[in-house]
Amino acid sequence: MAKENGKRATPLLDELEKGPWPSFVTEIRKTEDVSPMCDDLLGQLELSYAEKKGHWKHGGIVGVLGYGGGVIGRYSDVPEQFPNVAHFHTLRVNQPSGWFYTSDALRTLCDIWERHGSGLTNMHGSTGDIIFLGTKTAELEPTFAELTAAGFDLGGSGSCVRTPSCCVGQARCEWACYDTMKLCNDLTQAYQDELHRPPFPYKFKFKCAGCPNDCVAAAARSDLSIIGIWKDSIQQDDAAVSEYAAAGLDIQKDVCDRCPTRCMSWDGKKLAIENSECVRCMHCINVMPKALLPGKERGATILIGSKAPIVNGALLSSVLVPFVPAEDLLETIQELNKRVWDFWDEYGKNRERVGELIQRVGMANFLDAIGLDPVPEMVSAPRDNPYIYFQNKKQDSEEASK
């Protein structure tokens, strides 16, 4: 990784500047005028490519005063070779709902980061935050002061409420069954303390998706998944259906035959939907967006418990409340959070996500604890084994049930 004529040789990374897809190596290289960190980052990365091995270590706790999260400490394990990235911490900056920006807001963020860090970002990180990639400990407070003065705040890290995120929702989507951006923002503001000062056994994520297409992967990636759904009938424009047919769409094959419950029929002129059998999967609406729309009685399903594999295997969220009207969502979720967090705080083990706790204690016990009645929408099927733990008597049932 020696420098020749003052220029660092990076033959392996140079290969990644070729080809049609935009190159992250080019991004790092063109930021060299912002900070000497970028050149050392390329040097260390070239070393990783040569040795097939990462060179970061996870150091002590770093952060800003009064916060327990939002900064990821990172140190090079070869600092003598790459002194400019000896400290290379990340700041997570809470994104605005829906990742909307004005050009001025983006330039403000860029100016702050150019003054205090590497000038490299991720737009955005996996959880949704704006990621400021790489700075030194001494720059953390000044960066934070400038960010808050500009109206931005840090996101979550560690055992806290992680930065909530949402799909574009009603800002640009006719399918959004509730105002995802508002709910996301309201939840973020309501839990500022839990977001900045980790109070939990492990992380807790919220994701707000406006419809069952789930463009923010709420079902896979959030402890509390709020997925928009409607209760009444699909809104249908027969003339527009006919236009799709006239334009060559095979409504029988591409719409009716793909319906998971076969609740639709097409006689060549009229599409009939048996809405009581519809599971609101979105397929027909996705195929004919001009002709079909979610119903008017809109809200969301609340699901709980999804996570990636660490520690006890990956989980998808499962249904906790089948339907909450849009206008009641914030209040319902806050009440649920209170009960879920109380139970998790008391019984969760260190680094045990709420989904894993439910697996360990059983959904039925969990429902008792949070005072929700079991409903068949919560399961794909009732149990198929006979090992039922019968309860002697219902304890405190009056108080526990909502």
Added chain:
Amino acid sequence: MTTQTQPKAKRITDIGPPNYEKFLPPIVKRNYGKWKFHETLAPGVLCHVAESGEKLYTVRAASPRLLSVHTIRLFAGLADKYCGGFLRFTSRNNVEFLLSDFANIEPLKQDLAKAGYPVGGANNSISNIVHTQGWVHCHSSATDASGLVKSMMDALYPYFVEEKLPAKLRLAVACCLNMCGAVHCSDIAVLGIHRKPPKVRADILPKICEVPTLIASCPTGAIRPATANGKPSVEVIEEQCMYCGNCYTVCPAMPLNDPENDGISIWVGGKVSNARTTPKFTKLAIPFLPNHPPRWPEVVNAVVNIVEVYAANAKKYERMGEWIDRIGWPKFFQLTGIEFTRYHIDDFKNAGQTYARSTHIRF
């Protein structure tokens, strides 16, 4: 610097993110919650029509996720030039320009092409790959993420700029089992894996780690206390280790990076959407491919092969997992030429649920 005689400015905390409303283009504010339908005008170009009749045009372009402030300023400049300074990013790290003037679409596309950020990634395309930090910034990565993504997307580029697949195809890369990229529900997932237990650095362990915390960090209880050179240390029960790297996160004296044994696994058939079928996890397709930076040819070839076999065989609207459900896993392995091995058979908790429990066998 603040001198002691000056009162210290009040420190601002807990303000949360700026309210999104001030970042919404006027056309969005006027039609918020009142969109009627949308259509696709060209790959990566959408038109949303409001009840009012107003039309909002979205031009979606790829980004490498890792962005220089210079590139963000370039995007900001394009937003100023073509759409009143308003733009957004998507959950898959694309950038979207929100236009109210149809005439600006083509010049914007040309400027983006000139700058090297291709337009596409909507509908039945391969959109941008969700991914993790890899060697750029992570301590536990078994491989790089950005380099893999770059290598794969160079090869899959035609699928990004055109919409020619049977259904949408969503890829993800995670550089270790922690899966910050949540690859467990993607059509194709590329996952970095370690295959050897951590090595205990007894020389530095007592100085930098707390032994009880370290022991508690292991999900399988594979770490137990030991004494090395008269000082407290740990040992690893190797057959119990599943190479998750949790211990390394807690204690840097437990490195498990291993250039010879780290590598890549490939998973297929997951989805998060509820369309037609319920959300699904990805399933193992290829247990191990070697780490060959800078271009990972084995991984790129394997992914391109799976994409091509899927594209040639799936029916219209079938996602990867739905196609495999219809044809069956034996046919998937046969069509892709991927070898089925002992590693494909689950041996974790509740493994029996994935055993074939019927005589529904295709010949």
